[in-house]
Amino acid sequence: MGVSFAKRVELLKASEIREILKITTRPEVISFAGGLPAPELFPVEELKHAAIQVLEEAGSQALQYSTTEGYEPLRKQISQRIDAKFAVKVGAENILVTSGSQQALDFAGKLFLDAGDVVLCESPTYLAAISAFRAYEPRFVEVPTDDGGMVIEELAKILRSTERVKLIYVVPDFQNPTGRTWPEERRRQFAALIQEFKIPVIEDNPYGELRFEGRIPPSIKSFDTTGLVIYVSTFSKIFCPGMRVGWIAAAANFFEKFVLIKQGADLHTSSKSQREIAKYLELYDVDAHVRKIVEAYRRRRDAMLASMDELFPPEARHTYPQGGLFTWVELPAGYNTVELLRKCIERNVAFVPGGSFFPNGGVANTLRLNFSNMPEERIREGIGRLAQVIKEYK
Amino acid sequence: MGVSFAKRVELLKASEIREILKITTRPEVISFAGGLPAPELFPVEELKHAAIQVLEEAGSQALQYSTTEGYEPLRKQISQRIDAKFAVKVGAENILVTSGSQQALDFAGKLFLDAGDVVLCESPTYLAAISAFRAYEPRFVEVPTDDGGMVIEELAKILRSTERVKLIYVVPDFQNPTGRTWPEERRRQFAALIQEFKIPVIEDNPYGELRFEGRIPPSIKSFDTTGLVIYVSTFSKIFCPGMRVGWIAAAANFFEKFVLIKQGADLHTSSKSQREIAKYLELYDVDAHVRKIVEAYRRRRDAMLASMDELFPPEARHTYPQGGLFTWVELPAGYNTVELLRKCIERNVAFVPGGSFFPNGGVANTLRLNFSNMPEERIREGIGRLAQVIKEYK
Numbered sequence: 001m002g003v004s005f006a007k008r009v010e011l012l013k014a015s016e017i018r019e020i021l022k023i024t025t026r027p028e029v030i031s032f033a034g035g036l037p038a039p040e041l042f043p044v045e046e047l048k049h050a051a052i053q054v055l056e057e058a059g060s061q062a063l064q065y066s067t068t069e070g071y072e073p074l075r076k077q078i079s080q081r082i083d084a085k086f087a088v089k090v091g092a093e094n095i096l097v098t099s100g101s102q103q104a105l106d107f108a109g110k111l112f113l114d115a116g117d118v119v120l121c122e123s124p125t126y127l128a129a130i131s132a133f134r135a136y137e138p139r140f141v142e143v144p145t146d147d148g149g150m151v152i153e154e155l156a157k158i159l160r161s162t163e164r165v166k167l168i169y170v171v172p173d174f175q176n177p178t179g180r181t182w183p184e185e186r187r188r189q190f191a192a193l194i195q196e197f198k199i200p201v202i203e204d205n206p207y208g209e210l211r212f213e214g215r216i217p218p219s220i221k222s223f224d225t226t227g228l229v230i231y232v233s234t235f236s237k238i239f240c241p242g243m244r245v246g247w248i249a250a251a252a253n254f255f256e257k258f259v260l261i262k263q264g265a266d267l268h269t270s271s272k273s274q275r276e277i278a279k280y281l282e283l284y285d286v287d288a289h290v291r292k293i294v295e296a297y298r299r300r301r302d303a304m305l306a307s308m309d310e311l312f313p314p315e316a317r318h319t320y321p322q323g324g325l326f327t328w329v330e331l332p333a334g335y336n337t338v339e340l341l342r343k344c345i346e347r348n349v350a351f352v353p354g355g356s357f358f359p360n361g362g363v364a365n366t367l368r369l370n371f372s373n374m375p376e377e378r379i380r381e382g383i384g385r386l387a388q389v390i391k392e393y394k
Numbered sequence: 395m396g397v398s399f400a401k402r403v404e405l406l407k408a409s410e411i412r413e414i415l416k417i418t419t420r421p422e423v424i425s426f427a428g429g430l431p432a433p434e435l436f437p438v439e440e441l442k443h444a445a446i447q448v449l450e451e452a453g454s455q456a457l458q459y460s461t462t463e464g465y466e467p468l469r470k471q472i473s474q475r476i477d478a479k480f481a482v483k484v485g486a487e488n489i490l491v492t493s494g495s496q497q498a499l500d501f502a503g504k505l506f507l508d509a510g511d512v513v514l515c516e517s518p519t520y521l522a523a524i525s526a527f528r529a530y531e532p533r534f535v536e537v538p539t540d541d542g543g544m545v546i547e548e549l550a551k552i553l554r555s556t557e558r559v560k561l562i563y564v565v566p567d568f569q570n571p572t573g574r575t576w577p578e579e580r581r582r583q584f585a586a587l588i589q590e591f592k593i594p595v596i597e598d599n600p601y602g603e604l605r606f607e608g609r610i611p612p613s614i615k616s617f618d619t620t621g622l623v624i625y626v627s628t629f630s631k632i633f634c635p636g637m638r639v640g641w642i643a644a645a646a647n648f649f650e651k652f653v654l655i656k657q658g659a660d661l662h663t664s665s666k667s668q669r670e671i672a673k674y675l676e677l678y679d680v681d682a683h684v685r686k687i688v689e690a691y692r693r694r695r696d697a698m699l700a701s702m703d704e705l706f707p708p709e710a711r712h713t714y715p716q717g718g719l720f721t722w723v724e725l726p727a728g729y730n731t732v733e734l735l736r737k738c739i740e741r742n743v744a745f746v747p748g749g750s751f752f753p754n755g756g757v758a759n760t761l762r763l764n765f766s767n768m769p770e771e772r773i774r775e776g777i778g779r780l781a782q783v784i785k786e787y788k
Contacts, residue, residue: 002592003622004560005651006508006530012654039454047457048449055442060433063441063634099493099638099660106659110529114400131658135504136400166398198396228397240457242665244493257399260406264525265500265659266493270667271636 007115011134024350030382031350032369035176035325041293042240043284050279054272062272068263070097070247071274077281078247086208087222088231090249096258099269101206101234101246105132107261108167108202108230111254113138117166120158122150124328124357124366126176126204129169138166140359147319149175149182152189159197168194168201172220173208174324177357177368181322184217191223200254201229206246207324209238209290212298214322227251235277237325238290243273297325303376304369304383311387318369325372328354331390335365340393349385401509405528418744424776425744426763429570429719435687436634437678444673448666456666462657464491464641465668471675472641480602481616482625484643490652493663495600495628495640499526501655502561502596502624505648507532511560514552516544518722518751518760520570520598523563532560534753541713543569543576546583553591562588562595566614567602568718571751571762575716578611585617594648595623600640601718603632603684606692608716621645629671631719632684637667691719697770698763698777705781712763719766722748725784729759734787743779 024031054062069075075095082088098104105128113119115137121129123142130140141162144154149172159165170190172182182190194201203220221231227250234246248258262268280286301321308318308329319328331337337353344350354366371379418425448456463469469489476482492498499522507513509531515523517536524534535556538548543566553559564584566576576584588595597614615625621644628640642652656662674680695715702712702723713722725731731747738744748760765773 003594004506006504006506006511006560008508009505009651012651012658014654034459036459039458042454042457044449044453044457048446051445051449052442055438055445059438060436060634063436063438063636064433065428065430065630065635099663102658103660110400111403112398112400114402117400128658128661135655135658166400200397236459240454241459242457243667244660244662244664257403257406260408261529264406264496264522264529266497266638267522268638269493270638270664273637273664273667 008135008137011137012131023345029348029350030374030378030385032371032382033350033352034370034373036370036373037237037241038293038296038372041296043280043289046284047276047280050276050283053283054275054279058275062275064271066268066271068259068268070095070269071271071278074274074278077278079249082231082233082249085216086205086219088219088249089222094249094251094255096248096250096255096262097269097274098246098248098262099266100236100241100244101204101232102128102132103265104232104246104248105129105202105204106135107248107258107265109133109136109138110261111257112167112200116164118162118164120155120165120168121359122170122175124177124354124363125169125359126171127356129204130359133169142358142360145180147180148186149180150186150190152186152193155190156193159193159199165199168199169204170201170220171204173205174210174321174326176207176324177326177352177354178328179319179321179324179326181217187217187220188223191220191229194228195226198228203229203231205231205233206237208233210294210297210325211323212294212301221249227253230254238286238293239277239280243277245269245273245277297372299376300371300374300379301327303379304371307380307383311384313391316390325370327369327371329367329369331365331367333365335393337365337367340367340389343389343393344386347385347389349382349389351386402529402531405531406525417739423742423744424768424772424779426765426776427744427746428767429764430767431631431635432687432690432766435690437674437683440678441670441674444670444677448669448673452669456669458665460662460665462653462662464489464663465665465672468668468672471672473643476625476627476643479610480599480613482613482643483616488643488645488649490642490644490649490656491663491668492640492642492656493660494630494635494638495598495626496522496526497659498626498640498642499523499596499598500529501642501652501659503527503530504655505651506561506594510558512556512558514549514559514562515753516564516569518571518748518757519563519753520565521750523598524753527563536752536754539574541574542580543574544580544584546580546587549584550587553587553593559593562593563598564595564614565598567599568604568715568720570601570718571720571746571748572722573713573715573718573720575611581611581614582617585614585623588622589620592622597623597625599625599627600631602627604688604691604719605717606688606695615643621647624648632680632687633671633674637671639663639667639671691766693770694765694768694773695721697773698765701774701777705778707785710784719764721763721765723761723763725759725761727759729787731759731761734761734783737783737787738780741779741783743776743783745780
């Protein structure tokens with residue numbers, strides 16, 4: 001006998017983002033690597049009042065064990081909000097409050113994936129979703145994408161020719177890492193196709209409310225007639241990430257399994273945190289707060305895109321995100337952005353090499369830039385440094 | 395194609411405790427079924443002050459993403475506390491803050507268990523640990539116990555004759571469900587045996603500080619010379635459970651894997667909750683608070699044991715817990731406590747049938763009683779009702 005880990009443990013690797021973040025906490029580094037919201041916009045005073053009221057009104061109830069499903073008033077607020085914003089038509093009884101939306105991704109893996117099963121995802125896709133699913137030992141099949149998300153014809157081909165597809169994971173609004181958004185027609189086609197093949201879908205929408213221009217398209221879930229789409233989101237980007245409160249909106253047959261999984265995983269999400277957010281939503285105008293975030297991030301995006309257009313070599317292409325936190329840069333073949341990052345660190349600027357967003361690897365010339373976490377002049381300075389390193393690369 | 399769940403999902407069942415709790419929320423029911431701390435003892439005012447200070451001093455930092463490992467000052471406070479109380483000699487760098495100790499159990503399953511691997515546990519053992527591990531499809535082998543915990547000779551026999559033992563799970567202090575405590579000598583023998591066989595151990599100690607009499611024995615971890623013992627505990631029983639803050643104390647080789655698992659599972663535990671607890675521990679005398687809890691629970695235990703001794707038929711045997719929240723009753727063979735519960739519900743009294751605490755089932759004549767959650771007169775009234783139903787059973 002002796003100590004041996006489960007097979008899945010071999011697949012878990014330290015996140016490249018995290019290792020980079022460790023290097024880039026030095027104040028002289030301009031880091032576009034993180035995915036951090038702007039902390040100066042967190043509603044600290046408002047939350048303080050909400051927290052005091054929760055303890056004064058609910059007292060010990062806010063500190064006791066509570067139901068796995070979540071705090072009922074918060075579940076209702078969530079269901080009403082995602083209906084109003086994204087036409088997600090579910091009741092409070094379909095909302096499971098989770099410890100951040102990362103937990104929802106872990107639960108999706110736990111619910112659907114046996115070793116060797118197939119997950120379909122956008123190519124590239126969200127790094128931490130890959131980590132969450134990987135613990136359940138699936139194979140990833142990457143679906144080709146264009147500026148409007150998954151290419152439906154390619155998805156159809158893959159669905160027809162691939163065995164054991166158990167789950168499809170998509171981020172249709174201001175995707176992490178690319179910043180791209182699926183147009184309404186694409187969502188409709190996607191929903192029709194998955195009804196045909198009857199494959200469960202995780203629609204992950206943490207950024208959808210952070211739209212700088214244009215109208216919010218209906219969610220994929222809004223076109224879902226058979227309850228296959230599991231809608232996942234969070235308070236991290238419209239309120240604050242540190243409290244770790246997210247949710248799953250799912251039809252009853254999925255919902256009840258998720259509740260069992262959550263019981264085994266952590267019993268429930270903090271009663272006090274849930275009540276504080278519910279109280280904040282009750283006392284304050286969160287839409288006004290979101291508008292402030294949107295204003296700030298729009299200016300930052302504009303600064304980043306303008307600087308890139310001015311300073312990057314013309315062969316470097318970037319996406320045009322209409323919202324969210326990220327843009328995506330594709331350099332000519334021959335660039336290796338992991339090497340580029342090493343050179344950048346010497347010049348005190350950082351980003352995330354794009355390779356980690358492709359679960360099967362093999363793409364070396366892309367990178368992700370975050371624009372939400374610093375003022376415009378620092379963005380311009382950082383893009384200037386990055387442009388210089390790109391030009392000197394060869 | 396079509397929707398299909400992972401194999402593990404067939405093994406997940408709705409918790410009997412939870413279903414019972416739903417029935418017993420009517421105020422006329424005296425429920426010994428839960429495992430709830432006494433809410434009237436939660437330090438609500440103190441926590442309010444701590445929460446205000448955290449937001450005034452740390453502001454947006456308390457609401458931002460933070461490191462997976464946990465809030466550094468809290469990790470230090472935890473490591474010092476478990477050393478002082480239980481002789482667990484680890485540094486802050488060995489402490490991973492988790493979303494309750496339930497999450498630590500889930501992570502242990504994820505780290506060690508492939509389908510078909512064997513977990514050894516006390517017979518009976520903690521219900522929610524069974525649920526957590528079950529998601530990783532192990533086989534459970536129950537180790538015979540006596541009033542001093544696992545019988546070491548039986549454990550040795552099982553270790554010699556069983557393939558694929560990957561993990562041993564024990565609750566040596568005021569065990570849930572039995573209330574039993576392992577004496578020091580038993581802990582020493584156990585530690586020696588697991589060093590010989592080199593099997594990782596989860597030592598789960600949520601109740602250890604709630605000791606009504608006698609001295610706290612050193613933890614099993616204190617006898618662990620090779621880092622095999624993973625010590626797990628929580629603030630749920632000495633502070634409050636609703637905030638969901640627990641921890642894992644583990645040697646570096648296990649610790650770094652747990653960090654990777656937590657990254658994929660929920661990124662980190664609430665920054666704000668961690669800072670609030672750290673602030674509470676800094677500002678207030680938690681030992682004085684624990685003494686208040688101990689006083690109250692001791693009186694409640696005394697009331698329960700005295701009432702049972704007076705009113706139960708002599709063939710009903712119960713444990714004598716020196717601390718914690720639970721006592722355990724064994725009725726003569728022939729009693730079925732699930733049936734007994736149905737009759738009890740009609741008389742407005744409830745408990746948890748013992749069967750669910752045996753992962754392989756087959757034991758029908760035991761039950762678990764909680765004494766922490768109601769005043770003495772109500773305990774006496776409830777035990778009176780229960781005694782009546784037991785006497786009428788046949």
